[in-house]
Amino acid sequence: MSAAAPGTSSPPVPGGSQAPRYRNFVAGEWVASESERAVANVNPADTREVLGHMPLSSADETRRAVDSAHAAFPAWRDTPAPVRGQVLFRAQALMDKEKEDLARLLTREEGKTLKESLGEIQRTINILEYIAAEGRRFGGQTIPSELRNNFCYTIRQPLGVVACITPWNFPVAIPVWKIAPALVSGNTVVFKPATLTPETGAAVVSIFERAGVPKGVLNMVLGSGGTVGNALLDHDAVRAVSFTGSNEIGAGIYAQAAKKMIRAQCEMGGKNPVVVLADADLDVAVEATAQGAFGSTGQRCTATSRVIVEEAIADRFVEQLAARSGKVKIGNGLEAGVDMGPAVDPAQLKTDVDYIGIGQQEGARLVRGGRRLADGALAHGHFVEPTVFDHVKVTMRVAQEEIFGPVISVIRARGFEEALEAANNVRYGLSSSIFTSDVTRVFHFVDAIEAGIVHINSGTPGGEAQLPFGGTKATGVGPREQGPTALEFFTELKTVYVDYTGQARKSSIY
Numbered sequence: 001m002s003a004a005a006p007g008t009s010s011p012p013v014p015g016g017s018q019a020p021r022y023r024n025f026v027a028g029e030w031v032a033s034e035s036e037r038a039v040a041n042v043n044p045a046d047t048r049e050v051l052g053h054m055p056l057s058s059a060d061e062t063r064r065a066v067d068s069a070h071a072a073f074p075a076w077r078d079t080p081a082p083v084r085g086q087v088l089f090r091a092q093a094l095m096d097k098e099k100e101d102l103a104r105l106l107t108r109e110e111g112k113t114l115k116e117s118l119g120e121i122q123r124t125i126n127i128l129e130y131i132a133a134e135g136r137r138f139g140g141q142t143i144p145s146e147l148r149n150n151f152c153y154t155i156r157q158p159l160g161v162v163a164c165i166t167p168w169n170f171p172v173a174i175p176v177w178k179i180a181p182a183l184v185s186g187n188t189v190v191f192k193p194a195t196l197t198p199e200t201g202a203a204v205v206s207i208f209e210r211a212g213v214p215k216g217v218l219n220m221v222l223g224s225g226g227t228v229g230n231a232l233l234d235h236d237a238v239r240a241v242s243f244t245g246s247n248e249i250g251a252g253i254y255a256q257a258a259k260k261m262i263r264a265q266c267e268m269g270g271k272n273p274v275v276v277l278a279d280a281d282l283d284v285a286v287e288a289t290a291q292g293a294f295g296s297t298g299q300r301c302t303a304t305s306r307v308i309v310e311e312a313i314a315d316r317f318v319e320q321l322a323a324r325s326g327k328v329k330i331g332n333g334l335e336a337g338v339d340m341g342p343a344v345d346p347a348q349l350k351t352d353v354d355y356i357g358i359g360q361q362e363g364a365r366l367v368r369g370g371r372r373l374a375d376g377a378l379a380h381g382h383f384v385e386p387t388v389f390d391h392v393k394v395t396m397r398v399a400q401e402e403i404f405g406p407v408i409s410v411i412r413a414r415g416f417e418e419a420l421e422a423a424n425n426v427r428y429g430l431s432s433s434i435f436t437s438d439v440t441r442v443f444h445f446v447d448a449i450e451a452g453i454v455h456i457n458s459g460t461p462g463g464e465a466q467l468p469f470g471g472t473k474a475t476g477v478g479p480r481e482q483g484p485t486a487l488e489f490f491t492e493l494k495t496v497y498v499d500y501t502g503q504a505r506k507s508s509i510y
């Protein structure tokens with residue numbers, strides 16, 4: 001990445017006084033927003049550091065970005081798919097070259113540790129590699145006709161302008177796993193990053209720009225979800241919206257899209273369970289649970305937030321998990337040796353602390369953690385301890401609602417069936433996991449768990465670029481993202497019948 005933050009006129013300056021104002025990217029140009037309103041973009045590990053100021057762009061500016069994407073669509077649609085894929089290969093190479101700088105920016109803006117940032121970026125590089133190659137596989141099927149001398153096949157075609165609306169917790173990977181398949185399919189895009197991660201959003205767009213995405217094919221508008229999001233959904237040229245974020249916002253987007261009869265893909269919250277049976281390798285299960293619960297400060301959609309443990313081993317499991325959580329080193333993610341960064345902002349910190357209080361009020365036993373940390377080096381960040389609750393009942397709010405913080409609820413079960421029932425007893429269905437050496441139970445679990453992803457003897461987070469990603473129940477609506485299903489949402493199928501009999505059909509009953 002160049003020294004200057006993409007989309008700004010000057011590099012971000014720690015301390016704030018000269019912090020840049022980010023720009024929108026419209027019709028291939030970095031343009032200053034007309035809006036005078038802006039929000040400060042601060043480092044959640046040290047709020048004295050202002051990275052920049054994000055303008056609150058207007059609905060009019062958003063509409064102009066859609067107009068630009070609409071104007072660029074015909075030429076991009078007609079660009080051969082393998083050539084579109086080449087642009088993504090160049091983006092992959094650029095991201096690989098710039099990953100260290102990008103990781104530091106991601107850590108300063110979102111708070112996750114440098115190691116976690118590098119992990120997210122490596123996954124994104126893998127996604128770009130996989131999706132770029134889709135340019136050479138882009139096509140349909142040939143399907144036999146029931147008639148002689150008839151040839152039938154399908155082709156895939158792009159939709160038009162696609163809106164991509166993304167959250168702050170994976171601000172490199174999620175935008176790319178939407179933008180890349182949208183572009184390789186021949187769509188043009190208006191991207192709205194989260195208010196908490198505008199600079200990372202701009203860095204991602206800058207990579208696509210320098211990779212050679214033609215003017216107008218990819219646009220970015222910075223601003224509040226309400227204003228920019230609504231303007232995107234209101235514009236008649238927008239043919240689809242791919243959204244990742246909370247259920248509250250996703251439900252509204254889905255309803256708006258339904259009214260306009262446009263496509264919506266919404267990937268939302270999780271309440272991901274790990275099941276640990278008595279025959280499991282306890283050390284492995286404890287380690288995976290701790291990493292799943294406290295990694296990325298619990299701010300992953302696939303974070304482990306419930307662990308359902310067979311009663312026979314529950315005391316030992318809880319003791320080991322509490323000891324392990326006490327070893328988590330908390331601090332600024334840029335510092336070597338730090339395992340867990342801050343909550344992303346004061347609102348998320350408050351949510352974490354509120355739920356810790358709710359768990360105690362509901363009668364769960366607080367085994368470890370539970371406090372906000374604000375002493376010494378942590379004084380200016382949004383830090384909270386890794387927290388373990390035991391004796392959580394499935395009906396408690398801490399067992400039902402997404403907290404999105406480093407809080408894990410231990411639910412005790414008398415056996416496999418009860419554990420499975422508890423695991424399924426939530427509205428969400430993203431990721432899941434079981435630890436056992438009993439192969440019969442493994443396959444029963446795979447069949448019966450209500451989740452889009454299931455891990456056997458490994459934790460709930462994680463995923464690979466070539467495998468589908470997404471959830472069931474209240475978590476997900478629309479085709480799976482990534483992997484071989486990634487292009488489904490971004491393409492229409494057209495069915496083609498070619499009759500080479502040279503005769504009129506004898507029957508008209510079809």
Ligand code: NAP
Nearest residue numbers: 166167168193194195224225229245246249267268269301
């Ligand atoms: P969020 O508050 O729902 O925001 C997501 C995006 O929607 C942001 O860009 C936001 O903009 C925008 N937005 C807000 N109001 C809008 C509106 N009325 N119309 C259109 N867009 C609007 O979610 P978040 O707090 O950023 O992310 C955390 C959530 O994402 C968690 O629930 C997590 O589980 C979920 N998530 C799910 C997955 C998955 O694949 N299932 C992956 C990652 C995260 P502003 O930032 O300006 O508000």
